[in-house]
Amino acid sequence: MIAELGHFALILALMVAVAQTIIPLVGAHKGWSGWMAVAEPAATLQFLLTGGAFAALTYAFVTSDFSLALVTANSHTAKPMLYKVTGVWGNHEGSLLMWVMILSLFGASAAWFGQNLPATLRARVLGVQASIGVAFLAFILFTSNPFARLAVPPLNGEDLNPLLQDPGLAFHPPFLYLGYVGLSMSFSFAVAALIEGRVDAAWARWVRPWTLAAWLFLTIGIALGSWWAYYELGWGGFWFWDPVENASFMPWLLAAALLHSAIVVEKREALKSWTILLAILAFGFSLIGTFIVRSGVLTSVHAFATDPERGLFILMILGVFMIGALVLYAMRASAMEARGVFSVVSRESMLVLNNVLLAVAALIVFVGTIWPLVAEAFFERKLSVGPPFFNASFTPFMVLLAIVLPIGAILPWKRGRIGKALKSLRWPLALAVLAGALLWAMQTGRSAFGPIGIFLAVWLITGSVVDLGLRSGRGGLGDRFQRVLRLPRADWGKAVAHAGLGLTILGISAMMAYEVEDIRVAHVGEGYEVSGYTITLNGVEELRGPNYLATRADLTIERNGAEVARLFPEKRVYPVAGMPTTEAAIDLGVTRDLYLVIGDAQANGGWAVRTYIKPFANWIWLGAIIMGLGGVLSLTDRRYRIAAGARKTRATPVPMPAE
Incomplete structure (x- = not known):
């Protein structure tokens, strides 16, 4: 009933x-x-x-x-x-x-x-x-x-599915869907503005909170999914450029671009056409993500369905809404004439560059994700596009983005001087170069990701501090501190989000550059050395869970004769589903994670054990949390609530010219 x-x-x-x-x-x-x-x-x-x-x-x-x-x-x-x-x-x-x-x-x-x-x-x-x-x-x-x-x-x-029997599933999909679906509001505001024939500063103030909320939820959802992949899949990674991971990442990149371009519409009545297009495309990529997950055209551990009929239905939905919105967009081009004028060196120009980098990065992820399908359909070739392609093609644009963010944040609107901006950022630049050079000098024969990552992290974090300091004006330290505390929450949110991005970049760079991996056959009672740690397999036992059977290892980790941790990685088998899973055991630390995975029993009586030492791993998710906090701070700024400025703009819409 x-x-x-x-x-x-x-x-x-x-x-x-x-x-x-x-x-x-x-x-x-x-x-x-x-x-x-x-x-x-x-x-x-x-x-x-x-x-x-x-x-x-x-x-x-x-x-x-x-x-x-x-x-x-x-x-x-x-x-x-x-x-x-x-x-x-x-x-x-x-x-x-x-x-x-x-x-x-x-x-x-x-x-x-x-x-x-x-x-x-x-x-x-x-x-x-x-x-x-x-x-x-x-x-x-x-x-x-x-x-x-x-x-x-x-x-x-x-x-x-045993992979989904994890507490992370309780939070990851709801947050991800709040982000995916939240972009529908940006789309609805964009189409409504096109129908009405008015795109102005008031519209930008109305659309920003919805876009910010969607970006915030997507940030949390992606971070939770990354953390789930890190500890549940047992592969020791946090991001695999899986098609479904990419399906959520592309809207996140476009939502970030939309947030920044809407600022220009609000402040300067410029970039109207581009902002409307971003609002349409951001939701369009959310629909593409839905298609990828539910059509079966691409294989993923995250995929929900493999029914081509359902995929065709979603493709029809995508076509109707995207084609309809883009046709309307073309018809209303005259309503989106830019009014603000700005020079090449200005905050507007930096925000345009920001948008270009984010949009190109999203395009690269899209091409890499969809290319295997295109190659098979049109060239009858089976291809696999993996991390090497994405890392090589995507990373340079993110590096450039991280470099320009602090500069763009402190440049004035309309017209600025690059020399003055760099002078204000001389100490962040010096600290960033010093940190990168120090790390480069300390390492021998290692990846450049480490020094570059720490340079960008220090640059973003100290640049955010300088941005807040410049907004405090002049005067005594006490007066400036009081003025900083009274800054609008949106200013604080921007600085906090940029600093969070710096921490995430630091964590990713450190893991990619300095991760230690060891795979060996371990015997009960014997220890082995990995990067200064002594790991001893104490024993292996069989356990029964509520709906699974488990093989659990008992390992002790010591350093300099002192016990650091005792970990219990598991291999589980779910009899009803007939599917095994790997449950990694992780000793979390501020500057490193010790990550252990138990494998299969070997013919000589030993057990396969994988050991990873992952430097600054948790900084990846700490940075995502701080980015989310920045979004919350901005969202609570009363200027950017949906009603902000509405009373000032109750004028009747401007009639559209005859088509």
Whole structure:
């Protein structure tokens, strides 16, 4: 009965979404306030209905209702309760339902918190947002019904993919979807502005909080996914340039570009056309990511579905929304004429360079991700594009981006002097060069990633400090400190986010340059040396978990005769799923991680053991957390809330010229 109610709620949500798409858009076109007012209650009702359907599916998983095909395929009575709940979105149908629920949540949020938007713009934004809901609700109901019943329910389920039975799954997908789907609001604002024929500073202030929220959630989601890959997959890496990893990274890069370009629209009434295009493309790449995950065209450990029919449906959704938006974009080109003028040396120019670097980086990731598919389809060749390509082609653009960020942050608007900017940054530059040179002198025959990484990290972090210091003005140290504390949160957010990027760059560079890897056969009671650490295999035992069998090793790590850690890596086998997993054991440290993986038993009585020493590994995720904190600080700045500046811009939209 509960499942039928959930299915019925989805059907009603589709009907409400259709009404929310048509009535407000017609009302905005005709100027009928009553029709426009339908958008707000419809958005709330759509969210309540999709939320109800999601709650019904969660209830089915929690109670192990194996009359539902989805529960049977992705759950088991012996599975811990946490994984019964996370199993709701650990599959194609359930994750898609979460996608639609979050989509409706963003639409409802625009209705709840957008009261100070002009009525016509609000109606159009909610109408466009609902049209996306129509497409995905139809996708669920016609191809991916999560409430499909089985004629003869089994006594037990087939269990969830063991790789997904991890606490990280409880947080990684929801945050990632909040970021993916959050970019739909930027898209809706862009299309609504094109329909209305007005792109101005007020529009930029309205779109920035939504883009910032999406970027923030994507940052957290990507960091959680990276951390999950680091400790769960047992490969010792944090990023593998997997197609699904790239699918979330590309929208993140474009969202970062959109955030920076929207600043120029807000401050200088320039880059309007480019900003609108970025808003369209950022959501477009989110849809491309959805296609990659659910079409089966590319293989990934993260993929949810391999049904070409579903992939074709998503491709149709992508085509309709992207082609429609780009046609409208071309038709409204005259409404996006730039007003602000700026010189080559200015903050605007640096933000343009920032955008170019981010956009090209996203394009490189896209080409590397999709090229194997193109080669197979058109050239009948099977290719694999791996980390060497991405590292060689992507890294230079990120290095350039890190170099220009501190300079662009302190240059004035409209016109500046590069010499004056560099003079202000002379101490950060000196410290960065000194740190890089010192590291270069200390190493022998190692990668250049280390010195370059520390140079960029020190440059970004100290550059952010100088940026805040310059905004404090002149005077005594106490007065300047007080003025720094009173700076707008957006200024603090920018500096903190840039510093967080510096920490992440430092962690990545250190791991790539100085990681130590050792693979050997270890015997019980014998120790071996790895980079100054003595590792002893004390024993191996067989254990039984709630729904798995495990082989667990007991290893002691010592340095200079003192015990540093005792670790217990495992190999697990899930009998129901018939699938093994590797559970790495990690001793976390501020400057290094000790990472151990137990392998198979060997013919001579030993065990395969992989040992990694990973310098500054945790700085990667610390930097991501700090970047997220910067996003939170900026998001709480009252100037950039959705209503900011709206009261000043209630003018009627400028009529469009005849086509």
